[in-house]
Amino acid sequence: MSAADTAVTPNASLAEFDRTTSRWGQLTMGVALILSLAAPLYLVFFTDLGITAGMIWTAYLAVAAAFFVLWFVEPITYYPVLGPAAMYQAFMIGNIANKLLPSALVAQAAIGAKAGTKRGEFAALMAICGAAMVHVISMLLFVGILGTWLVSIIPTDIVDVARLYIFPAIIGAVLVQLVVTMKQPRVTVIAVVVAALVLFVLVPAVPALAKPATGVVVLITAVLAWFLRSRKTSATATTLVN
Amino acid sequence: MxxxxxxxxxxxxxxxxxxxxxxxxxxxxxxxxxxxxxxxxxxxxxxxxxxxxxxxxxxxxxxxxxxxxxxxxxxxxxxxxxxxxxxxxxxxxxxxxxxxxxxxxxxxxxxxxxxxxxxxxxxxxxxxxxxxxxxxxxxxxxxxxxxxxxxxxxxxxxxxxxxxxVNPALMAIVPAAALIGAFASLGIAELGKTPIHILSVIVSAVTMAVCIFLAGRTRATWLREWGLGISIIVGLFAAYLAHTSGMAPVA
Structure with missing residues (x-):
C-alpha cells in the first residue's frame, strides 16, 4: 500500500465501519425490540384470559410514570463512554455499569489503548462482543436449561415462599445499593420522606392516587431535589461531573 | 374492569x-x-x-x-x-x-x-x-x-x-432523584404489607449493606457484583424460616 493510499483509505474504511455498525446496530436492535414485545402480545391475544386494553394501559402508565425519565437519561449518560456502535449493543445486553463498562476498561488496559481514541473504541467494542458471548452462553446454559430443571425439582412449598417474598428480598438490597452508589444523601432523605408521606398519608386520604403513587413520588422527589439542592456543590459541579 | x-x-x-x-x-x-x-x-x-x-x-x-x-x-x-x-x-x-x-x-x-x-x-x-x-x-x-x-x-x-x-447539575440530580424516588417508594410500599414482607426487606437491605461494606474494606470486590444475588438468597431464607415457623397469616 503506498503512502498516498494510507492517507485516504483510513477515513474511508472508518466511515464504512461507522455505516455498517450503525445500520446493523439499528436493525438488530429493532428486531430485538419487536420480538421482546411480541412475546407478551402473543399471550394477550392468543390466550383466553379476558385481559382488556384498559388493564394494560393502566399498568403501563404506572410503570412509565416511574421510569420514563430514565429512558432518556441513561442513553445520554452512556453515549460519551460507549460511542455510537456500542450503544446498540449495550442497551440490548443490559447490565451496562456492572458488566459492560468494566469489560471495556479491562480490554483497553490489556492492549494499552486510551479511551476516546479509535483504538480505544475498537477495543471496547470487541470487549463488549466478548462479554455478550459469555453472557448469552451462560444465560442459555445456566438459566435456560439448568435453571428450568432446578425449579422443576425444588419442593413446591419452597417455590411458593420464594415467589411470595422475592420482590421484598430484591427491593431492600437494590435500594441500599442505589443509595450507596449514588452518594446523594440529600436526595435520599427527600425520596424516603416523600415516599412515606405519599404512601401512608396521601394515598389513604385520596385512594384514587394508589395506582400512580410511585409516579407521584418520583415527580415530587425530582422537583424537591432540584429546588432543595445544595447550591454550594452545584457551584463546584463543573469539576465534579466526571 | x-x-x-x-x-x-x-x-x-x-x-x-x-x-x-x-x-x-x-x-x-x-x-x-x-x-x-x-x-x-x-x-x-x-x-x-x-x-x-x-x-x-x-x-x-x-x-x-x-x-x-x-x-x-x-x-x-x-x-x-x-x-x-x-x-x-x-x-x-x-x-x-x-x-x-x-x-x-x-x-x-x-x-x-x-x-x-x-x-x-x-x-x-x-x-x-x-x-x-x-x-x-x-x-x-x-x-x-x-x-x-x-x-x-x-x-x-x-x-x-x-x-x-444540558445543565450538569440537572443531569446529576434529576436522574438520581427519579431512581431513588422510584425504588424508595417501592421499598416503603413493601413495609405496608405482612410482617414477613417487612422482614424480607430489612434482611435483604442489611445483607447488601454488609456486602458493600466488606467489598470496600477488604479486597473482595466480587462482593459488589454478587451482593444482589446473596441478599436475595439470605432475604428469602429469612422469609422461609419465618413463614414455616408460623409467622405467616393463615391464607
Missing part, C-alpha cells in the same frame, strides 16, 4: 402459560439478534482495524479480556435470574432480566403493574392474567429504553453539543 377476566385468567398456574413454546422461540430470537450483531461488529472491526491503528492480535486480546471480565458479573445475573424463574417463567426471565433490563427495573415494573390489578407479585392473587399484564407492561417499559437509544444515538452522533450542554 376486573370482571372482564375469564375463569382461565384467574388461574394461578403462571408457568403453564409463561413457559409456552412460542415464548421460547421469541426469546431465542432476541438471543439470535445479539449474536448476529456481535458477529457483524467483529467482522467490521477486523476490516477497519488497520485504519483505527489496532492489529488483529489486539482485537482478539480485547475480545478475550472482555469475555473473561464478564464471567463473574454474568454468573451473578444468572443467580438472580434463577430466583425469579418461578415468578415470570424462563423465556420472560431470559429476555427481561438476563438481557434488555435488569432484575431491579423489571421486578419493579412487574410489581407496579400487579398493583394496578389489585394484586401482589407472587401472592395468592397473582393470577395468569396479572402475570400477562405485568409482562406486557415491563416489556413496554423496556421498549422505552430501546426506542430512546434508537432515536437518540443518531442525534447524539450528528451534533451532540446541545444535549450534552
Amino acid at each position: 376486573e370482571t372482564a377476566l375469564t375463569p382461565e385468567g384467574l388461574s394461578t398456574d403462571i408457568l403453564a402459560i409463561a413457559n409456552m413454546p412460542v415464548l421460547w422461540v421469541l426469546a431465542l430470537g432476541v438471543f439470535a439478534a445479539i449474536i448476529v450483531q456481535s458477529l457483524v461488529y467483529m467482522k467490521a472491526a477486523r476490516k477497519a482495524g488497520p485504519a483505527a491503528d489496532i492489529s488483529e492480535a489486539e482485537l482478539k486480546t480485547s475480545f478475550r479480556a472482555g469475555a473473561i471480565a464478564a464471567i463473574g458479573p454474568s454468573l451473578a445475573v444468572v443467580l438472580v435470574s434463577i430466583a425469579l424463574l418461578t415468578l415470570f417463567g424462563t423465556p420472560a426471565v431470559l429476555v427481561r432480566i438476563g438481557l434488555v433490563g435488569s432484575a431491579a427495573t423489571e421486578s419493579a415494573s412487574a410489581s407496579l403493574a400487579a398493583g394496578t390489578m389489585g394484586a401482589t407479585l407472587g401472592g395468592a392473587d397473582y393470577t395468569q392474567a396479572v402475570f400477562v399484564v405485568a409482562f406486557m407492561a415491563m416489556s413496554m417499559s423496556g421498549a422505552g429504553w430501546m426506542l430512546a437509544t434508537l432515536i437518540l444515538t443518531p442525534i447524539l452522533r450528528r451534533g451532540d453539543t446541545k444535549l450534552r450542554r
